Amino acid sequence: MVGEDQPISLRVLGQGGRATCRDAESLGLIVTELVINSLKHAFKPGTKVGQIAVSYEVSGTDWKLSVVDNGVGKPDGVFAQPKSGLGTGIVKALAKQLDSQVVTLSGANGTAVTVTHATFAGSESKNQ
Numbered sequence: 001m002v003g004e005d006q007p008i009s010l011r012v013l014g015q016g017g018r019a020t021c022r023d024a025e026s027l028g029l030i031v032t033e034l035v036i037n038s039l040k041h042a043f044k045p046g047t048k049v050g051q052i053a054v055s056y057e058v059s060g061t062d063w064k065l066s067v068v069d070n071g072v073g074k075p076d077g078v079f080a081q082p083k084s085g086l087g088t089g090i091v092k093a094l095a096k097q098l099d100s101q102v103v104t105l106s107g108a109n110g111t112a113v114t115v116t117h118a119t120f121a122g123s124e125s126k127n128q
Contacts, residue, residue, distance in 0.1 A: 008043060008050035010035070017058035026094045027056075027065060033087050034067035034113050042071020042111060062118040074106035091115075 019027065031054055043050040050071060057064045091113075095102045100117040 006043060006045050006050065008039065008052065011051065011053045012055075013053065014056040015058055017056070017063060023098060026098050030065065030091055030094050030115060031067065033091050037087055038067065038069040038071060038111070042069040042073070044072060064117070065115045066112060068110060068112040070110040073108055073110045 035052055035054065038052045042052075048070075050069065052067065052069045055064075055066045055068075092102060095115050098115070098117060100115050103114045103116070105112045105114075
């Protein structure tokens with residue numbers, strides 16, 4: 001998916017935590033879908049050095065998963081309205097299964113998708 005003329009790096013930041021097998025599978029599928037989406041849509045060949053960052057934070061039983069790229073994003077800087085494609089449907093279904101919410105923010109500097117569960121979700125809602 002990444003051509004020789006398209007330098008894209010993947011950075012992973014995370015901390016330890018516990019999850020059931022089912023939750024871990026769902027989280028893995030979400031990350032895979034979001035990273036592939038960035039690779040497919042965020043970077044135009046030969047435009048700039050691309051970076052995708054995946055981060056995972058844990059606080060007790062609560063967690064926050066983020067996938068952020070520095071790709072083309074949406075130039076007007078407004079909240080992205082996710083398309084209703086198969087990938088978006090998969091991410092939304094898995095997030096619902098995990099009792100979490102998905103927030104997408106896109107601007108000229110890239111796109112960030114955050115999936116949050118419980119405490120993190122509550123604190124982000126208050127800040128918006």
